[in-house]
Amino acid sequence: MRILLVEDDDMLGNAVRDHLVAHRHAVDWMTRIARAADARAPTPYDIILLDLNLPDGGGLEFLQGLRKSGDRVPVIILTAMDQLTARISGLNAGADDYLVKPFDLDELIARVAAVGRRHAGNPNPLIEIGALSIDQSRRIAAVRGRVLDLTAREWALLDKLSQHPGTVVSKAQIEDALFEFGAEVESNAVEVYVSRLRKKIGHPLIHTSRGLGYRLARS
Amino acid sequence: MSSSSPSLTRRLIWLLTVAAVGLWLLSTVLAVNTLRARLNDAFDGSLKETAERLLSLAVDTLRDDANEPTDPNETHEVPSFDGTGGEYIVYQVRGASGTVLLRSHDAPSATFDAPLHDGFSNSGPWRVYTAGTPDGQIFIQVAEAAAHRADSLWSSVLSLLLPIGILIPLSAAGIYLSVRSGFRPVRQFSARLGERHATNLSAVADTDLPVELKPMAQAVNGLIARVRDALEAERAFAANSAHELRTPIAGALAQTQRLIAELEGNPARNRAQQVETSLLRLRQMPEKLLQLSRAEAGIGSAAEPVDLLPALKLLVGDLRRSLPSSRPVEFVLDAASLDAPMDIDAFGIAMRNVLENASVHGSVDEPIRIAVHSGVVEVSNGGAAVREEKLGTLKGRFVRADSEAQGSGLGLAIVEAILTQTGGRLELLSPAPGRDEGFCVRLALPT
Numbered sequence: 001m002r003i004l005l006v007e008d009d010d011m012l013g014n015a016v017r018d019h020l021v022a023h024r025h026a027v028d029w030m031t032r033i034a035r036a037a038d039a040r041a042p043t044p045y046d047i048i049l050l051d052l053n054l055p056d057g058g059g060l061e062f063l064q065g066l067r068k069s070g071d072r073v074p075v076i077i078l079t080a081m082d083q084l085t086a087r088i089s090g091l092n093a094g095a096d097d098y099l100v101k102p103f104d105l106d107e108l109i110a111r112v113a114a115v116g117r118r119h120a121g122n123p124n125p126l127i128e129i130g131a132l133s134i135d136q137s138r139r140i141a142a143v144r145g146r147v148l149d150l151t152a153r154e155w156a157l158l159d160k161l162s163q164h165p166g167t168v169v170s171k172a173q174i175e176d177a178l179f180e181f182g183a184e185v186e187s188n189a190v191e192v193y194v195s196r197l198r199k200k201i202g203h204p205l206i207h208t209s210r211g212l213g214y215r216l217a218r219s
Numbered sequence: 220m221s222s223s224s225p226s227l228t229r230r231l232i233w234l235l236t237v238a239a240v241g242l243w244l245l246s247t248v249l250a251v252n253t254l255r256a257r258l259n260d261a262f263d264g265s266l267k268e269t270a271e272r273l274l275s276l277a278v279d280t281l282r283d284d285a286n287e288p289t290d291p292n293e294t295h296e297v298p299s300f301d302g303t304g305g306e307y308i309v310y311q312v313r314g315a316s317g318t319v320l321l322r323s324h325d326a327p328s329a330t331f332d333a334p335l336h337d338g339f340s341n342s343g344p345w346r347v348y349t350a351g352t353p354d355g356q357i358f359i360q361v362a363e364a365a366a367h368r369a370d371s372l373w374s375s376v377l378s379l380l381l382p383i384g385i386l387i388p389l390s391a392a393g394i395y396l397s398v399r400s401g402f403r404p405v406r407q408f409s410a411r412l413g414e415r416h417a418t419n420l421s422a423v424a425d426t427d428l429p430v431e432l433k434p435m436a437q438a439v440n441g442l443i444a445r446v447r448d449a450l451e452a453e454r455a456f457a458a459n460s461a462h463e464l465r466t467p468i469a470g471a472l473a474q475t476q477r478l479i480a481e482l483e484g485n486p487a488r489n490r491a492q493q494v495e496t497s498l499l500r501l502r503q504m505p506e507k508l509l510q511l512s513r514a515e516a517g518i519g520s521a522a523e524p525v526d527l528l529p530a531l532k533l534l535v536g537d538l539r540r541s542l543p544s545s546r547p548v549e550f551v552l553d554a555a556s557l558d559a560p561m562d563i564d565a566f567g568i569a570m571r572n573v574l575e576n577a578s579v580h581g582s583v584d585e586p587i588r589i590a591v592h593s594g595v596v597e598v599s600n601g602g603a604a605v606r607e608e609k610l611g612t613l614k615g616r617f618v619r620a621d622s623e624a625q626g627s628g629l630g631l632a633i634v635e636a637i638l639t640q641t642g643g644r645l646e647l648l649s650p651a652p653g654r655d656e657g658f659c660v661r662l663a664l665p666t
Contacts, residue, residue: 012470015474088563
């Protein structure tokens with residue numbers, strides 16, 4: 001998934017970003033609300049991880065601004081404020097989940113996956129498409145029970161396509177999901193990763209819609 | 220106010236009534252003194268006038284008698300002035316030698332002990348006026364009993380004293396009504412002051428207070444403002460401290476967990492895991508101390524009842540997420556709402572501690588049961604029953620169910636502090652009701 005992390009604490013932000021990347025997500029890390037707003041405008045993030053107390057403003061106002069503009073991107077609040085009222089305010093402002101610092105990094109990964117699935121309309125973490133099975137909670141894919149060895153980008157591609165099986169995902173959307181800001185992206189990078197993934201999961205499962213993008217076969 | 224406290228109204232009634240009666244008595248004494256002097260003057264004047272009129276009559280009577288042969292030693296008596304009773308005024312007519320020549324009916328037969336020259340004198344129980352003829356041969360001594368004058372004076376004194384019997388209750392009632400009316404603004408101020416508590420520390424209106432009491436009201440409002448500032452500062456400190464403590468711990472914990480992940484297969488991973496364990500412990504203790512500090516800062520009460528059920532559902536959801544799927548959580552609702560005049564955050568702190576208690580100390584093989592009745596939340600878990608003598612100590616600080624147990628030992632102390640200050644009640648039951656083992660925490664919320 002393409003994730004926007006908004007966190008001003010270097011030590012925490014650094015660890016969270018690395019952990020998300022290690023779990024095959026593409027992460028853009030911003031330490032200021034203004035930069036997060038700039039990043040959000042052109043990029044269709046799958047999830048935003050949002051701290052509430054930032055040097056240039058409140059995360060809650062940023063979230064309310066998103067919702068007011070009709071942006072439905074899932075948001076998980078990461079905050080040190082543990083009061084129930086703060087949490088209720090966050091959820092009422094449109095947050096999808098609320099995680100109080102200090103949190104366990106694996107719990108964060110699980111919450112990200114759960115919120116992502118819920119947003120995609122598929123709360124079941126297990127997806128079966130013919131011989132291919134995808135376990136989104138454990139972030140593994142297998143063909144006829146044999147677990148596949150996928151790179152981070154290959155997993156990100158499969159994850160993006162499997163969020164809406166049967167629906168065409170554009171090349172630009174795939175690029176956004178695969179590559180964080182600053183990554184050097186070759187013009188044929190998406191085709192390369194689609195080709196590699198096809199070899200691992202089976203060629204017929206990923207269809208090419210010419211001029212539109214790619215879609216994963218329905219289960 | 221307790222019944223043993225002194226009543227200002229009662230004291231004022233006593234003081235003012237006693238003062239009014241004292242003043243009345245003093246006035247009576249002064250009046251009686253003046254009256255006695257005036258009565259004496261009046262009676263003396265009357266006595267003198269009587270003597271002067273009787274003297275000429277007596278002289279004529281004696282002359283008439285001298286023309287008739289009589290026993291020279293016989294003393295003449297004249298009938299009394301009032302035939303039905305004793306005379307107020309009596310007289311003796313005496314010769315120059317002191318012999319009684321004539322006396323009134325009730326006059327003593329013995330001579331008055333009064334000199335035979337014009338003027339007033341006192342003779343035993345008599346007030347005597349003596350008047351003589353110009354030649355000094357005949358004297359008349361008119362006397363009035365002193366008791367008669369005393370009777371007259373006493374009846375006047377009584378007429379002055381009798382109104383006191385009416386004055387005392389009337390004065391007390393008047394003072395009571397005046398004081399009560401005068402104290403009405405004070406009572407209203409007192410009632411408004413009584414509405415102030417941890418969640419209502421606004422200034423008390425003093426516009427209708429008497430000018431003498433305004434400084435007191437201003438001092439009270441100043442004190443309330445200082446208490447409000449101190450409480451807000453304490454709450455802000457607790458909230459900011461929590462934030463400032465949690466963020467660096469979160470950073471250190473996250474970095475350590477990354478290190479553990481990156482050291483897969485490396486012997487140093489074990490050390491990193493020990494650091495993680497210490498950080499998790501470090502996360503817990505300041506959090507509990509801050510919760511206790513916030514609980515004791517008076518955050519518990521709310522001005523109006525609020526429905527705490529949505530907050531409880533959030534917490535139960537958190538509990539379910541934090542437990543493995545093999546350990547079920549039963550959530551039983553016997554009430555449609557959970558209304559209580561309690562701050563949601565304080566309720567959250569209390570409930571989190573109770574739920575954490577159940578998840579840490581309860582048997583992992585049995586479900587945690589949360590039951591909501593009207594105004595009551597019960598959290599039960601399985602496990603061996605707690606001994607009765609131990610049960611009584613569990614609300615204390617740094618007390619654990621047993622020496623091997625995890626936890627800060629502060630959880631139930633925090634819950635107790637919050638419930639006590641809000642007027643609720645914490646009960647610990649073991650075995651759990653209806654079972655022969657287990658533990659149950661019952662929170663009776665304030666009403």
